[in-house]
Amino acid sequence: MQLVAVLMDGIIYSSWLFLAAVGLTLIYGVMKIVNVTHGSFYALGAYAAASLAGAWIAKGYPPMLSYAVLVGAALLVTVVAAPLLERGLLRFMYAKDEVVIMLATYALFLVLEDVIKLIWGVDPYFIAEPYGMMGSFEVGGLTYPTYNLVIVGAALAAAAGIAWVLQKTRVGRLLITVIHDPEVSRAMGVNVDRFFLVTFTCGSALAALAGALTAPTVSVVPGLGVDIIVLSFAVVVIGGLGSLPGAALGAVIVGTVRSVSVHYAPQFELFIIYAVMAAVLAFRPRGLFSAPEARKI
Amino acid sequence: MLRMKALAASLAAAAALVSGVVQAQEPIKVGIVTFLSGPAAGPFGVPARNAAEIMVELLNGEKVPAPYGKKGFGGTPLQMVLIDEAGSTTTQVTEFRNLVQRSNVDLVIGYISSGNCLAIAPVAEELKKLTNFFDCGTPRIFEEASYKYVFRTSPTSTMDSVGAALYLKETKPNLKVVAGLNQNYAWGQDSWGDWERSMQQLFPGVKTATSQMPKLFAGQFGAEISALLTSGADVVHTSFWGGDLEAFILQAAPRGLLKKSTAVLTTGETAMFKLAAQIPDGTVIGARGPFGPFAPDTALNKWFSSTFKDRYNVPPNYAAYQMAQAIMGVKLAWEKAQDAKGGQKPTNEEVAAALENMTWEGPGGIVRMSLGKGHQAVMETAYGQTKVVKGQMTVTNVRRFPAERLNPPDGMKSSDWIANGFKAK
Numbered sequence: 001m002q003l004v005a006v007l008m009d010g011i012i013y014s015s016w017l018f019l020a021a022v023g024l025t026l027i028y029g030v031m032k033i034v035n036v037t038h039g040s041f042y043a044l045g046a047y048a049a050a051s052l053a054g055a056w057i058a059k060g061y062p063p064m065l066s067y068a069v070l071v072g073a074a075l076l077v078t079v080v081a082a083p084l085l086e087r088g089l090l091r092f093m094y095a096k097d098e099v100v101i102m103l104a105t106y107a108l109f110l111v112l113e114d115v116i117k118l119i120w121g122v123d124p125y126f127i128a129e130p131y132g133m134m135g136s137f138e139v140g141g142l143t144y145p146t147y148n149l150v151i152v153g154a155a156l157a158a159a160a161g162i163a164w165v166l167q168k169t170r171v172g173r174l175l176i177t178v179i180h181d182p183e184v185s186r187a188m189g190v191n192v193d194r195f196f197l198v199t200f201t202c203g204s205a206l207a208a209l210a211g212a213l214t215a216p217t218v219s220v221v222p223g224l225g226v227d228i229i230v231l232s233f234a235v236v237v238i239g240g241l242g243s244l245p246g247a248a249l250g251a252v253i254v255g256t257v258r259s260v261s262v263h264y265a266p267q268f269e270l271f272i273i274y275a276v277m278a279a280v281l282a283f284r285p286r287g288l289f290s291a292p293e294a295r296k297i
Numbered sequence: 298m299l300r301m302k303a304l305a306a307s308l309a310a311a312a313a314l315v316s317g318v319v320q321a322q323e324p325i326k327v328g329i330v331t332f333l334s335g336p337a338a339g340p341f342g343v344p345a346r347n348a349a350e351i352m353v354e355l356l357n358g359e360k361v362p363a364p365y366g367k368k369g370f371g372g373t374p375l376q377m378v379l380i381d382e383a384g385s386t387t388t389q390v391t392e393f394r395n396l397v398q399r400s401n402v403d404l405v406i407g408y409i410s411s412g413n414c415l416a417i418a419p420v421a422e423e424l425k426k427l428t429n430f431f432d433c434g435t436p437r438i439f440e441e442a443s444y445k446y447v448f449r450t451s452p453t454s455t456m457d458s459v460g461a462a463l464y465l466k467e468t469k470p471n472l473k474v475v476a477g478l479n480q481n482y483a484w485g486q487d488s489w490g491d492w493e494r495s496m497q498q499l500f501p502g503v504k505t506a507t508s509q510m511p512k513l514f515a516g517q518f519g520a521e522i523s524a525l526l527t528s529g530a531d532v533v534h535t536s537f538w539g540g541d542l543e544a545f546i547l548q549a550a551p552r553g554l555l556k557k558s559t560a561v562l563t564t565g566e567t568a569m570f571k572l573a574a575q576i577p578d579g580t581v582i583g584a585r586g587p588f589g590p591f592a593p594d595t596a597l598n599k600w601f602s603s604t605f606k607d608r609y610n611v612p613p614n615y616a617a618y619q620m621a622q623a624i625m626g627v628k629l630a631w632e633k634a635q636d637a638k639g640g641q642k643p644t645n646e647e648v649a650a651a652l653e654n655m656t657w658e659g660p661g662g663i664v665r666m667s668l669g670k671g672h673q674a675v676m677e678t679a680y681g682q683t684k685v686v687k688g689q690m691t692v693t694n695v696r697r698f699p700a701e702r703l704n705p706p707d708g709m710k711s712s713d714w715i716a717n718g719f720k721a722k
Contacts, residue, residue, distance in 0.1 A: 002527050009520035016517065113334075122338035124543060128575065132551050142526055145551045148519070218516050219543030223336040227514050262520035263527075266509045270481050 004140030006259050012148045014255025015155035016214065021232035022158055022247050023206030029242030030179050030199040032098055036105040037085065038207045038232060039225030040112035044081060045208030046215040046224055047116060048073035050125035053215070057129050066130050067150070074212035075205060081112075082204040086197050094196070109225070117222055124219040131216035147216065154213055155251075158206060162244055175199070179242075234273055238280045240287025249288055324376035325369060325631075327353070328396040330407025331432075331620070335383035336514055340539040340567040341409050341432065341616035342382065347609055348617035349406070352624045353377045355604070362600050370628050371635040373642070378402050382409060386416045393417050397426045404428070404645065406623050409616070411435035411454075411483040418447045427645040429652075431623035432616055434585070435483045436491075436711045439669025446649055450626045450664060450674045451619040452586055454484065455711035456703040457536070457563045457678070458491035459719075461583060463698050464680035465532060466499045468581075469559065474504045476530035476558070478521055480541060481510040488536035488563060494715040506530045514541060522549050530558050538564045543572060550575040566590065567614050569683060573690035580683045582692060587661045588615035590692045591679035601660035613660075622659025626666075626674075629657050665700065668707050675700035 020042060027035045052073040053066045085108060093101050134146035166172040177185045178195045186192045211224070218224075235254055239246025254273050261272045268275075280288060329349045332342025355361050357374045369375045378400050380392050389408075396402050404427040408414045414433035419442070421428035428447050430438070434454030438447070465472060475496055479485035489508060496503050506528035509521045522545075525533055533554065537545050546568060549555050555577050562568070566584035569576060584591050589612065592598045601621055605613040613621075630652035634643035637651070653671035657664055664674050677699050681692035705714030706721045713722065 005520075005523040005527055009523050012519055013517065117334055122334060122343055124339050124540060124571070126543070126547070126571065128547050131547065136551060142523055143552045214516075217544065217548055219540040219547065221336045221339055221540040221543075222334055223514065224516070224540075227512075227516065259520045262509065262511075263524050266507060266521075266524070269510065270512050 001140045001142070002263055005142055006263050008139050008142070008144060009262070010252075010256040010259035011152060012144075012255075013259060014251045015152040016210070017231065017235050017255055018248055018251035019151065019155045019158060019213065020207065020210040020228050021235040021251060022155075022162070022244070023203035023210075024229075024232045025236040025239070025242055025244065025247040026162065026206065027200055027203035028236070029244070030175065031094075031196055032242075033090070033105065033200075034098070034102040034233075034241070035200075035203065036102065036109045036229055037112060038204070039229035040109050040116070041078060041082070041204040041207035041225075042211035042214075042228045043116055043225030044077045044112070045074040045211030046218075046220045047120050047125065047211075048077040048208070049212035049215040050127040050220040051120070052076075053127045053130065054125065057127070063129055063133055066127075066133075070127075070130060070212045070215065071209065074208035078201060078205040078208045082201040083197060086200040090200065091193065091196070109229075113222070113225070116225075122222050124221045125215075126219060127216050129216070151213055154209070158209075159244070159248055166244070231273075234277045237287055238277050240284075240290035243287065243289035246287055246289030324374045325404075326376050326378055326400065326402040327624075328378045328380060328400065328402035328405035328407065330380045330382050330389075330392070330396075330405065331616075332383055332409055333379070333381040336540045337409055337538075338383070340542075340614070344609075344611075344614050344617040345409070345432065345620040346379065348605065348613060348620040349377060349379075349624065351604060351608060352621055356624070356628065362597060365625055365628060367632060370631040371640075371642075380407070382407065382413060386412055389413045390416055390420055393420055394424070397424045402426075404627065404648070406431055406620070406627065408433050411437075411487070414438055414449075415483065418442065418444055421447050425645060427627075427649055427652075429623050429627055432619045433484075435487050437483070437487070439673045440710045443670050444672060446645060448626075448649070448652055448666070448672045449669075450623045450666070452674055452676050452678070452700075452704070453668075453711070454488045454536070455491050455705070455715075456675070456700070457583055457585055458488050459495050459703045459715065460678040460680055460698050461534065461561050461563055461581065462492055462495035462499050463702065464581060464696050465496070465561070467696055468682075468694060469532065472500065472503070472531040472559075474506050474528070474530045475532045475534065476506045476525050476528045477508045478518070478525060478533060478535045478537065478545065479508075479510055480513045480537060482513050484538075485510060485513075485536055489534065491711055491715060492534050492536075492563075494712065495719075498715060498718055511541075516540065516544050518545050518548050522552055522554050525549075526552065526554055526557065532561055533558045534561045534563070536563045538567065542568050546572050546575050550577070555580060564615075565683075567616075569690050569692075570612075573685055573688075576683050576690070578682070578684045581680055582683055583678070583680050584615045586615060586618070586676050586678050587697070588618035589613070591681065591695065591697075592618065592660060593662045595658070595660075595662070597658060598660045598662075618659070618661045622661060622664055625659050626652065626655065626657055626664060630655055667700075668704060670707065675704045678703055 024038045049070045053069040056069045131147045235250040239250030261269045331345040332338040353375045406429045408430045409432045411433045414430045430449040436453035436455045479489040561581040563583040565582035566589045633651040634647040679697045681695035684693045
């Protein structure tokens with residue numbers, strides 16, 4: 001029974017982690033920005049989802065449509081905030097060093113934390129209904145809310161969707177050229193600025209979606225975006241910054257290792273994720289899936 | 298010459314008078330430190346800030362019932378200097394120094410985090426500034442050091458842990474297996490350690506199936522809940538608070554954990570009304586003392602709870618009670634010291650001497666400064682079980698335990714006292 005529980009918990013946690021982290025790796029892969037506002041979008045998504053879906057249910061509208069409200073809230077908040085940040089600030093910094101841009105996003109993260117506090121205050125928000133409405137299922141004698149499968153499904157859909165866009169569409173191929181060399185792409189007539197805007201918005205939308213889908217399972221409180229940025233960073237560093245398969249593998253490794261630790265050696269749980277990260281970086285300093293980088297002269 | 302002397306004497310007297318008037322009008326600056334942002338703000342920090350605002354405003358307006366009827370502290374109005382407790386321990390030490398050395402506060406009342414209290418105590422002593430911790434729980438503060446200027450007017454986490462174990466002894470005497478879920482820092486570790494040791498004393502042979510210690514604010518507890526479900530524990534102990542407590546309840550309830558095992562939520566009072574739909578009947582709830590639903594039926598409690606509810610539309614939780622009783626305790630000590638000094642403003646040393654070993658009544662009942670050489674409070678405590686009646690969350694089967702059964706004698710460490718079968722060495 002315990003082995004089944006380890007497997008199930010690992011799958012659910014890995015899926016949640018991937019969903020939370022994939023936007024970070026997408027933005028880094030295209031724009032070479034370690035985007036600390038990723039945590040802000042996660043929190044904004046959670047707050048918007050808890051507020052709007054909570055109001056939806058309180059007004060007596062069909063509860064099953066609250067799932068659509070969760071997703072809609074995440075998209076709404078991203079469409080408003082992400083272009084504003086990218087066009088309003090980040091685009092002026094692309095010529096700067098990566099570290100400077102990261103510090104700018106960190107500053108924005110701090111500002112957004114206060115904006116969130118200004119809008120929603122410090123009291124917790126709950127939207128528990130979507131978590132329980134789908135019922136539950138049993139595996140190995142343990143009950144799991146069916147909602148967990150929504151998280152797993154969303155993670156799989158995100159991975160498949162990004163892979164399909166990158167590999168099968170014209171836009172994706174153009175994006176790969178931008179990833180490879182923005183300057184040459186620009187010289188060839190690619191609108192790199194638009195790709196940056198769309199990528200930043202999509203990456204932020206993934207973070208907001210993760211927050212929105214997490215909201216029914218947690219108490220939405222100030223500071224929600226702080227811990228997720230650390231975890232997401234651990235995941236994408238293990239896999240290799242900017243690598244989609246790397247983020248997936250990183251999430252699976254972290255999720256599985258944490259699940260094994262919780263069940264068999266809970267005293268190591270706090271330390272195990274970062275021990276794995278340290279071990280990976282010791283042998284592969286640029287992560288498991290990082291491609292060798294050509295030296296530019 | 299005589300005229301000159303008379304003039305000088307008159308001027309000196311006038312100057313003294315003016316100085317006295319100015320001194321009497323100058324408010325007493327009270328540094329209040331509590332979480333105004335971050336995850337601890339909603340459940341503790343803001344209710345405590347609200348209690349401080351009410352107390353300062355009503356004390357200044359002479360609207361608090363006896364024996365707190367005198368304006369401010371000893372007739373001098375209070376001025377609150379509010380600081381956010383959020384941020385690192387290093388930040389808090391810096392903020393404390395700013396409060397004392399730049400804002401020139403007369404005293405400090407604050408701190409919810411046990412980590413912050415452990416860091417601030419030696420700095421308060423170094424700066425010789427009267428500092429009263431109103432909420433943090435770790436017993437280590439006065440068990441590992443002694444202080445002249447530092448006090449804590451709320452009980453330690455030992456009381457919560459021993460009280461929870463005594464409650465189970467009375468209500469579930471046949472339990473065999475226990476498990477725990479606590480945050481991996483001073484509060485969680487101390488709470489779990491004291492509770493597990495108490496259970497071993499009260500239930501010889503009891504088995505600990507698992508002790509889960511996730512990171513503070515982890516938020517996702519699916520794997521921990523699975524581990525607790527497979528552990529077969531009769532009772533699951535948690536000292537989780539704030540968002541972690543609420544997330545645990547939200548995630549554990551649909552998986553049946555809170556019905557399969559009896560959950561002991563030592564700080565559950567802060568979540569019980571918000572999550573009434575998720576918490577099953579029979580869950581053991583604590584409030585870190587005789588606060589909230591466990592507060593005594595006294596005139597002072599009725600005044601405090603109704604005043605708070607009228608102002609903020611919610612009943613005060615334990616953090617609000619602890620802030621109110623912290624201010625009340627310091628007020629009485631200040632006035633005692635001031636009376637002994639013939640009405641003059643007392644020094645920090647004189648207030649500290651008055652607060653040592655003092656006993657007073659707060660909204661939560663009698664507070665006695667009987668541990669830590671008179672610097673650490675003890676109170677009775679109470680636990681009960683949840684029951685939803687006509688859609689309203691209530692507590693039933695309430696048991697009260699006197700302070701003597703919950704705390705070690707002065708000078709003895711809590712862990713040693715518990716390990717010695719709750720007896721003095």
